[in-house]
Amino acid sequence: MRFEISQVPSKKCKEIVQNEFKYCHKHIKYWLNQDYTGPDSITKTTRLLEMATRTVQSLQQEARRAKTTDIALYQRKSKVIPKYHIVVEMIQSHLTSLTTHR
Numbered sequence: 001m002r003f004e005i006s007q008v009p010s011k012k013c014k015e016i017v018q019n020e021f022k023y024c025h026k027h028i029k030y031w032l033n034q035d036y037t038g039p040d041s042i043t044k045t046t047r048l049l050e051m052a053t054r055t056v057q058s059l060q061q062e063a064r065r066a067k068t069t070d071i072a073l074y075q076r077k078s079k080v081i082p083k084y085h086i087v088v089e090m091i092q093s094h095l096t097s098l099t100t101h102r
């Protein structure tokens with residue numbers, strides 16, 4: 001199985017991401033294609049997907065809690081949640097391509 005290694009963008013990423021992630025929703029596919037294609041890639045990608053899913057869930061929880069107490073925080077959280085949805089979808093589709101290619 002071969003993956004096309006896309007060039008990592010030279011411009012520094014300006015997106016603010018959770019500590020768990022090295023790259024934002026725009027750049028995560030480069031990271032996946034570089035570090036998540038080895039022999040243990042299915043296990044690694046599955047773990048990453050679980051972690052990303054938990055991150056989205058906890059962001060949603062925090063947003064729900066903040067809705068009645070801190071509207072600014074609620075708006076900040078609500079703005080980033082769709083980005084992590086994209087991250088989860090990217091990881092999911094990477095995992096799908098890993099499992100269907102062997």
Ligand SMILES: [Zn+2]
Nearest residue numbers: 013024026027
């Ligand atoms: Zn980025």
